[in-house]
Structure formats: C-alpha cells, structure tokens
Amino acid sequence: MMDTKLSRLNTNDSIDERDSLFSRKASSSALSSPTLWKSSTKLNKLCGLNEISDSEALDLNALKDALSRIKSNNEDDILSSANPLTTTPQEEIVYSKWCIILVGLPASGKSSIVSHLIQQLSNHLLNLKINSFNAGNFRRELTHLHQNAKFFNFNNKEAKKQRDLFASLALDHLLNSLVNDSLDIGIFDATNSTLERREKIFQSIHNKEAKSGIKINKLILHVKLEDQKLLDYNIEAKTKNQDYNDISHDLAKSDFIERLGMYKIGFEDITQNELNHYDCVYFELLNSKYFKVLEPEANEHDDDDDNEDDEEEDDDDVTIQLIQKPNDKEDVIYEELNDFVVNYFHNFGESYYQDVKNWETKIELKKQLKKLEL
Numbered sequence: 087m088m089d090t091k092l093s094r095l096n097t098n099d100s101i102d103e104r105d106s107l108f109s110r111k112a113s114s115s116a117l118s119s120p121t122l123w124k125s126s127t128k129l130n131k132l133c134g135l136n137e138i139s140d141s142e143a144l145d146l147n148a149l150k151d152a153l154s155r156i157k158s159n160n161e162d163d164i165l166s167s168a169n170p171l172t173t174t175p176q177e178e179i180v181y182s183k184w185c186i187i188l189v190g191l192p193a194s195g196k197s198s199i200v201s202h203l204i205q206q207l208s209n210h211l212l213n214l215k216i217n218s219f220n221a222g223n224f225r226r227e228l229t230h231l232h233q234n235a236k237f238f239n240f241n242n243k244e245a246k247k248q249r250d251l252f253a254s255l256a257l258d259h260l261l262n263s264l265v266n267d268s269l270d271i272g273i274f275d276a277t278n279s280t281l282e283r284r285e286k287i288f289q290s291i292h293n294k295e296a297k298s299g300i301k302i303n304k305l306i307l308h309v310k311l312e313d314q315k316l317l318d319y320n321i322e323a324k325t326k327n328q329d330y331n332d333i334s335h336d337l338a339k340s341d342f343i344e345r346l347g348m349y350k351i352g353f354e355d356i357t358q359n360e361l362n363h364y365d366c367v368y369f370e371l372l373n374s375k376y377f378k379v380l381e382p383e384a385n386e387h388d389d390d391d392d393n394e395d396d397e398e399e400d401d402d403d404v405t406i407q408l409i410q411k412p413n414d415k416e417d418v419i420y421e422e423l424n425d426f427v428v429n430y431f432h433n434f435g436e437s438y439y440q441d442v443k444n445w446e447t448k449i450e451l452k453k454q455l456k457k458l459e460l
C-alpha cells in the first residue's frame with residue numbers, strides 16, 4: 087500500500103452537472119413512442135405517486151418486445167445519455183473495449199460522477215466512443231410514469247422482476263453497442279445493489295465475449311457516500327429529478343428518502359470474496375474525495391493485511407489510498423480511468439463541495455430570516 091498526494095490536472099473546468107443526465111431528454115424512437123404502449127392498459131395505471139400507493143405489474147411481454155426492438159435497431163440510441171458519438175474515418179483510433187459497472191445507493195452521486203467521467207475522457211481521448219446506459223432512464227422512458235417508493239421494496243417480487251428487466255435492457259443495449267463497435271466504453275449506471283444482480287452482469291458480459299470473440303475489460307466503480315451533509319444536498323437535488331415532475335417538494339423528498347431506505351435494507355456490499363470471482367478492476371470513490379483501486383491480481387490479498395497507518399485520512403490536505411499501485415498498463419483507457427479516480431476531488435469533487443457549502447449557508451440564512459420574521 088502507498089499514499090499519494092493528489093495533483094491537479096490542467097483541465098479544471100467549472101462544473102455544474104446537477105441532474106444533467108436526468109434533464110437530457112431522450113430522442114424520439116420506436117421505444118419512446120407512446121403508440122408502443124397503447125395496448126398495455128396496465129401501464130396506464132402504474133404507480134402515479136398521487137394516484138395509487140403500490141406498484142402494479144408491468145406488461146412484461148411489451149418490455150420483452152422492446153428488448154427485441156433494441157437488438158434489431160442499432161441506431162436507436164434513445165436511452166443512452168452522453169455526447170453524440172462521432173468519428174472521422176481517416177482518424178479512427180482503435181481503443182480497447184470497457185464495460186464500467188456502477189455500484190452504489192441512490193443519490194450517492196453515480197450519475198454525476200459518470201457525467202464527469204465522460205467529460206474528462208472525451209476531452210483527453212480523441213474520438214473515443216463513450217456513453218452511459220442508465221437503468222432508471224429505461225424505466226422512466228418505458229413507463230412514462232412515476233414509480234413510488236414501494237416499487238423499490240426488495241421484497242416486492244414483481245417490482246424486482248421489472249427493475250431487473252430495465253437493467254438488463256440497459257446492459258444489453260450497452261453490450262451490443264460494444265461488440266458492434268459503436269462504443270468503446272459503456273457505463274452501466276444502476277445501483278447494482280445485490281450479489282445476484284452483479285453475478286448476472288458478469289455472466290452477461292462473459293456470454294457476450296464468448297459469442298462475439300471480443301474482449302471486454304471490466305471495471306466496477308463503487309460510489310459510496312457516508313457524509314450526511316453531502317447526502318442531504320443530494321437528496322434535495324433528487325426531489326427535482328424526472329421521477330418527481332408535478333409532485334410537491336415535500337412529497338418528493340419523503341418518497342425519495344423512503345426509496346433510499348428500501349435500498350439500504352436490500353443493499354449487499356461488495357466483499358473481497360465476491361471480487362475474487364470477477365476478472366475486473368475495482369475502483370471505489372468515497373464522498374467524491376477518497377479512492378481505492380484494486381486490480382484483479384491484488385484481489386487475493388486480504389484487506390486485513392493493510393497497514394493501519396496507511397489508512398489515515400487527512401481532511402485538510404487530501405490523501406488518497408491505494409490498496410495496490412496500479413501496474414504500468416499500456417492500455418490508454420486504463421490509464422485515463424485511473425487518472426480520473428486519482429484526481430477526481432481536485433478536478434470535480436472540490437467544486438461539488440463548494441456547492442454543498444453554499445447550499446448550507448443559504449439554508450442557514452433562510453432559518454435566520456424566518457426567526458427574525460417571527
């Protein structure tokens with residue numbers, strides 16, 4: 087293990103990516119066309135927050151139909167949420183293929199970090215084809231309705247089936263894009279909260295590699311949030327996302343907190359033992375500030391072997407922790423990914439912390455004003 091000081095990259099763009107992935111409206115397509123769903127009467131009744139309290143069954147056949155449409159329609163890019171993919175044939179560069187699997191509770195910052203990742207890598211790697219595939223966007227686009235917190239209850243078997251289906255639609259779309267070479271890096275943005283889900287993901291990637299003969303590098307990016315102030319800010323931002331259009335702020339907030347509670351109960355943390363079964367790199371980003379990097383070779387080491395002195399966090403001057411120094415890989419994408427996580431705080435996290443601070447100050451001022459008015 088070794089400690090390293092973070093260093094600033096030249097690119098220090100100011101960022102306000104709040105809800106950028108959610109506010110990007112998907113382009114029109116067969117999938118988003120309302121006519122596809124006209125026959126599904128159940129869908130019309132599904133989970134309006136103000137209307138009904140529980141999740142009802144989705145028409146799974148209609149969704150499977152949607153899946154086959156995705157498979158047969160490659161230019162259908164509705165639900166991926168990044169930059170347009172452009173390449174100039176004469177300048178075409180051959181990159182290795184990567185699937186980045188996000189793991190993390192709702193509002194931990196996954197989608198925000200994904201948009202930062204896309205921004206940085208697109209800036210640094212010429213003609214890189216990178217895109218994110220968000221399971222929540224598939225849910226929203228395919229149902230056009232608000233799912234309330236009950237939909238995220240892990241004991242709700244029907245809802246779980248549906249969530250798994252939306253996730254598999256997103257993953258399928260991602261993997262197809264990788265093997266048909268319309269994509270170099272596919273980012274799978276979902277909570278991916280359970281061991282069962284993660285095993286399915288790795289199995290799907292394995293099957294796709296076997297069928298296509300194309301090597302897909304795998305990376306888990308585990309986004310953790312343990313700072314209550316940051317979480318409060320994120321939850322506030324979440325009340326403005328597409329799940330809560332036309333819902334009052336207070337109702338949206340309490341519903342999202344309930345949703346988060348469901349996920350906290352159902353979430354299965356990634357263990358060393360689990361990682362040992364996957365051939366993947368593992369990055370962890372805690373509070374958008376501290377990180378860990380684990381490479382497959384290092385996965386056999388037990389965490390307990392780590393020297394406790396090395397694990398001290400220095401809040402004033404950001405210290406990062408490397409479980410193992412990454413090998414000198416020649417893969418330019420690997421280098422960039424590593425650079426992204428190592429320098430995340432200086433390039434992106436710092437301005438996010440500033441936003442949170444400003445928000446807190448605003449709230450404090452409002453409180454003081456209210457007191458004066460009384």
Ligand SMILES: Nc1ncnc2c1ncn2[C@@H]1O[C@H](COP(=O)(O)OP(=O)(O)OP(=O)(O)O)[C@@H](O)[C@H]1O
Binds near residue numbers: 196
């Ligand atoms: N690292 C970050 N940088 C900037 N803003 C952030 C960051 N993390 C969280 N936020 C803020 O918190 C909000 C919620 O975070 P985000 O949507 O990225 O979480 P998420 O883990 O993708 O949530 P979900 O799983 O519910 O979709 C964002 O809209 C943004 O305002």
Ligand SMILES: O=P(O)(O)OC[C@H]1O[C@](O)(CO)[C@@H](O)[C@@H]1O
Binds near residue numbers: 225275276277
């Ligand atoms: O299928 P999973 O892993 O629960 O993740 C997808 C879900 O996560 C969320 O982002 C949680 O807020 C939802 O928008 C989405 O439906």
